[in-house]
Each structure stands twice: as C-alpha cells, then as structure tokens.
Amino acid sequence: MAYTTSKLKSTRVYIAMGDGGAPEVFSPICGITTKGFQQTRQTNDTTDWDCADPDASPITVRDVGAKDWSMTGSGLLARSLLADVQAAFDSGDPTNFRFVFDEKPTDEIVGGFYEGPGIITDLNVTGENGQYVQISITISGADAVQFVNGS
Numbered sequence: 001m002a003y004t005t006s007k008l009k010s011t012r013v014y015i016a017m018g019d020g021g022a023p024e025v026f027s028p029i030c031g032i033t034t035k036g037f038q039q040t041r042q043t044n045d046t047t048d049w050d051c052a053d054p055d056a057s058p059i060t061v062r063d064v065g066a067k068d069w070s071m072t073g074s075g076l077l078a079r080s081l082l083a084d085v086q087a088a089f090d091s092g093d094p095t096n097f098r099f100v101f102d103e104k105p106t107d108e109i110v111g112g113f114y115e116g117p118g119i120i121t122d123l124n125v126t127g128e129n130g131q132y133v134q135i136s137i138t139i140s141g142a143d144a145v146q147f148v149n150g151s
Contacts, residue, residue, distance in 0.1 A: 010035075014100050015029050015032055015035050015073045015139075016029065016098040017088060026098050026100075027081075028100070034072075034073065035072065036072040037114055041065065041068075042066045043063065044065050046060070046062075046063075047061075067144075070118075070138060073136065074135065077133040086123070088120050089120040094117035094119055095119075097116065099115075100112075114146070115146055116143060116144060117142045118142055122136070122137060122138035123137050124136045
C-alpha cells in the first residue's frame with residue numbers, strides 16, 4: 001500500500017489581501033477558517049459529422065476557451081479587518097489576493113501561493129444571538145492568476 005506522504009493541514013492555508021503599496025504587503029484575512037480556491041476553464045464545443053457516413057454518431061470536438069479563478073472564505077469576523085475588506089469591496093478596482101500554502105519547512109517543497117487581482121463580489125456578514133459574528137467572501141478573478149512555488 002502507498003499513502004500520501006506530503007499532506008497539508010488546512011490550518012496552514014490562508015487568504016491574504018494586498019495593500020496596493022510598492023512593494024506590496026499581503027496580510028492574512030484573519031478569522032477565515034473555511035477557504036477555497038477554484039480554477040475553471042470554458043470550452044467551445046462543436047459537433048462533427050462523419051462525411052463518409054452521415055448516419056453514424058457524430059463526435060464532439062472541444063477547443064480550449066477562457067480561464068477563470070475565484071477564492072472563497074468564511075469564518076469569524078475579525079472586526080479589525082472589516083474596514084479593509086469593505087474598502088476593497090467598495091473600491092470598484094481589483095485588489096491583489098493570495099491563496100497561501102504556509103507549510104512548515106521539510107525536505108519536500110515548502111509553501112507557495114496563487115496570486116492575482118480579484119474583485120470581492122460577495123461580502124456577507126451574519127450574526128446569531130449567543131454566537132460570534134461570521135463573515136463570508138467571494139473573490140472573483142479580474143485577470144490571470146499565477147502560482148508561485150515557495151521552494
């Protein structure tokens with residue numbers, strides 16, 4: 001049997017937001033405990049018929065289309081970050097975000113991150129009596145995303 005040897009705990013993954021400075025400083029969005037990064041690709045599908053046998057089942061020819069990405073996160077609202085997150089939502093301009101793999105050093109690859117400009121398209125703050133206030137955000141890619149290997 002063979003098992004995965006280089007597992008990564010979710011506590012070592014976080015979403016960070018850039019400050020727009022030069023050099024840009026990225027700060028984790030504290031309190032986010034559920035996080036996700038998704039890449040999608042559109043395809044263009046065409047049905048191709050057999051010219052020699054028009055009664056034969058056609059095939060689908062698929063070409064590569066546009067790429068897209070998004071990040072999602074939810075968890076406790078860190079009140080100290082609410083103004084920054086709200087400003088990024090209100091600005092109308094993309095903000096640089098990172099999805100960071102903050103692994104402890106080992107003999108294998110260490111860390112790395114996805115980085116790209118994104119727009120906060122969903123910002124939800126919820127509260128229930130007797131519980132702490134929760135936040136959830138969706139960041140939609142505004143341009144290409146790149147992976148930077150941390151090794």
